[in-house]
Amino acid sequence: MYGLRPTKVDASSANPYDGLQNRTVFQMQADDADKGGVAALDRAFAILGVFQPGERALSLAEIARRTGFYKSTILRLLSSLERGGFIRRLDGNYSIGPEPLRLAQIFQESFHIREVIEPVLRQLSDDSGETSSFYVRQGEYRVVLHRVEPPRSVRVSIREGERFPIDRGASGKILIAFSKPSRATHDAVRERLWALSYGERDPDTAAVSVPVFGPNSELAGALTLSGPKDRLGASDKMRGACNLLLTSAARATAALGGDHRLFAYGIALAAQFDFALPGETQKA
Template identity: 30%
Template sequence: MVSSGTPAAAPLLVLKKISDILDAFSLRKPELTLTDIREATGLPTSTVQRLVGNLVANGFLDKVGDHYRVGLKMAFWAAPATQNLDRLEVVKPVLRDLRDKLGETVCFFEASMNYRVCVAMAETRHMLRREMKVGRLLPLHAGSAGRVLLAWNDELLRDVLADSLDQLTETTITDRSSLSAAVEQTRRDGYAITTGERQTGASGLSAPVFDSQADLLGAVTIMGPTLRMPLEVCERWVEDLLAAAEQVTRMLGGRHPDDAAGRRTPSGKASTLPQGSPS
């Protein structure tokens, strides 16, 4: 008979520590030092050194100088899990969790021709809400989701800039150079916040989701009335938004195209647009 005492439980404790170490890595922090790992996990230095050494020896982690990153062997193991996975079935629970946490409508947008289309959503329970439905087509040059979809698709951006930029509200960007600058700022920040660009009195913030080839899949968007989502509220929600977008990306086996180039970690502040451009 197998004992149910402490010795049998010990391996589970080791697995929990290994899980904590692997969880310390993210798309925004793909490389960590031993000090970073210790601070993220709260584990003793000796434990971190011992477990990280074993993880490197077995291919779970790769060592680059004095930094570590998740090993390519992990990607090999993850491939069967993402094979034939319906991305919307991955997206929907994340949208619902974010909606339940923040209280506002959360959508997933994809590019379709020269438009953006809502392909999934979790609607707010507030009576006052921004009208949205799955399948709705919207312009790409106005709003935070469009900004994100353009920021990582140069061909789509060229197509949009070659067309007319319709004035939808008083703050819609209709100048091509201003739109180009705003899109570039979005790429540097890793997210976008807009207010009143597509609809007066409405705010939105969006972040990108990528596939395994680091190609853009779509944008996770939080949207609602500016009355409940003024700029300062949107700024507070940036980290929650980025965490949700990263969760979807990782569950789909994706990676961020700018990680190798040292993408800046977002600070939680809104994008600083060029002079004369609306927020």
């Protein structure tokens, strides 16, 4: 999950599927087939959706608890998912199979930007000492397409393929601001070309994110630096991170066939911007 390493786990929030409310959410997702989907597929996707990073395997009882589905229904769907390589049995329990990894690799390759973004991320992480990442939008989520973590004991740790709600975090603001239709609430982000986050997803982290563009100023994704709030959240550190990101995004944009001149105003503005403004430190 998105957080600091090492970290303390709050027992009250250790399992995001505790309680009737979360279970009902998955039932509602599966029932969306009435709106034009296929019920069996929606339920299968709901089952896959309850597996989280760091969990080696789940029991049938736990899957039933998290989804709210009958065990008989789950067993039928697990059988199909296992044949397709999406699920595998592990010591009487169930874990994610190899097929999602193959699809994830195809997903990454479909953007044709790995060779551009990965060197940029490595340089950003080396220069800043923080975690660098590149997000793309997937509906109402932001997905970690690529990431590089620094060799520090305390750092923000995320995994490629992880997804987070798009309405929280610096990268989410960028992906919303430069998506169509545009929102008036994100006019300032579009103007200056960066977004900040102070403890929005994790109270101990801070992040800065900027857009990367392709041809015709189409958004390619959000380039992000994130770190411990007490280290990265200081005004001078945020300014330095923002400058690094903007210049790196300009180079990446040029390499992808976009117009690097789009970043000139943002770079000039960042040099004089007060990153400690109270309005910037409030949670969005």
